[in-house]
Amino acid sequence: MSDSEFHRIKRLPPYVFAEVNAMKARARAAGEDIIDLGMGNPDQPTPQHIVDKLVEAVRNPKTHGYSNSRGIPGLRRAHAAYYKRRFNVEIDPETECIVTIGSKEGLANLANAITSPGDTILVPNPSYPIHPFGFILAGASIRHLPMGHDGGDTPNVDQFMEVLERATKHSVPKPLALVLNYPSNPTAQVAGLDFYRPIVEFCRKHGIYILSDLAYAEIYFNGEPPPSILEIPEAREVAVEFTSMSKTYNMAGWRIGFATGNKKLITALARIKSYLDYGAFTPIQVAATAALNGPQDCVEQIRQMYKQRRDVLIEGLAAAGWQVPTPPASMFAWAPIPPQFAHLGSLEFSKLLLQEANVAVSPGIGFGEYGDGHVRLGLVENVHRIRQATRNIKEFFRSNAAGAAQSRDPEARRELLEPVKAKAS
Secondary structure (H helix, E strand, C coil): CCHHHCHHHHCCCCCCHHHHHHHHHHHHHCCCCCEECCCCCCCCCCCHHHHHHHHHHHCCHHHCCCCCCCCCHHHHHHHHHHHHHHHCCCCCCCCCEEEECCHHHHHHHHHHHHCCCCCEEEEEECCCCHHHHHHHHCCCEEEEEECCCCCCCCCCHHHHHHHHHHHHHCCCCCCCEEEEECCCCCCCCCCCHHHHHHHHHHHHHHCCEEEEECCCCCCECCCCCCCCHHHCHHHHHCEEEEEECCCCCCCHHHCCEEEEECHHHHHHHHHHHHHHCCCCCHHHHHHHHHHHHCCCHHHHHHHHHHHHHHHHHHHHHHHCCCCCCCCCECCEEEEECCHHHHHHHHHHHHHHHHHHHCEECEEHHHHCHHHCCEEEEECCCCHHHHHHHHHHHHHHHHHHHHHHHHCCCHHHHHHHHHHHHHHHC
């Protein structure tokens, strides 16, 4: 029996990143040194004081039993204190906050909690895959909101509102929820409160929930920290916000995140999680509490590390002849495919970079059809490796300039891609 016979599996398209990942694995097996800028996986260790607290807690046998699916009270209080300190937003840790096993799990479980088959969900495109597919798995219909990206640091609120109003007007049934994600994965754009305000007003008027993904709240480079949508008092009537410790504290594998905001949505998420899990292992939650309540100099160090890597990457790509907008936040650069390769599309261009430059990136098509003109580069290798990546790319561009320019001709394009296809087979 094929897994494609199952209803929910049939709603999932082929995993776009699988082809690049398979090529990457084969290249490494053949002994090639692949510089991986694809997956957004932090490469540095969790700060030592957080690890020490985990070790201390795990040595206490009282922590070895089932935990609390809503999160231990101390961690919820620490998260509420973070919202007060960072956003000047008062959060009730009992009714407006829940600990999730990473923000991805929280979003997917909330989708299951609130979605009926056929509900319409509004999702910007391109977007992080869990944003549409968490709801698709829950039986929803997705209406994609095409998000143009002109290289600016912030989304255009007038353009977004026009798209949002049109989508709402022409959606049947009326949209249940809107997903937002700023700082954005993959585009790295940052939204301010002036962007959020008309959206909150519109969604309140039309009874549309807002799910805000703020996973990159602390990875910003241009001075002003990204805001929380909950800084708008009325947002609490319709919005819930997801945050994560994965990038802020290099705790990706620890799987600790939070959902915060609208009491009705938090209650729904808590109810469904009570049937599905007992929460993260208690010592991990204790260590996460220590991270939030303890010294925050490690957060600034992590931020500066990504800023340095960003600058080295953007400068190196510019020297290679690839003009990429400087990301104001996140751990990614959203790079338009160079004009001479634009006709290939993001998947074939990603394969070509892997084959010819030994650099792995994420094809933009994996984030939605409107991402196909870009690739995403992660700041997940050290400065030395990033410099090597840009040198490899520069050499690839130089050696393939003539062939790439000629490849607008279908036959020449076939010849250009022949080595890639041969290696993939």
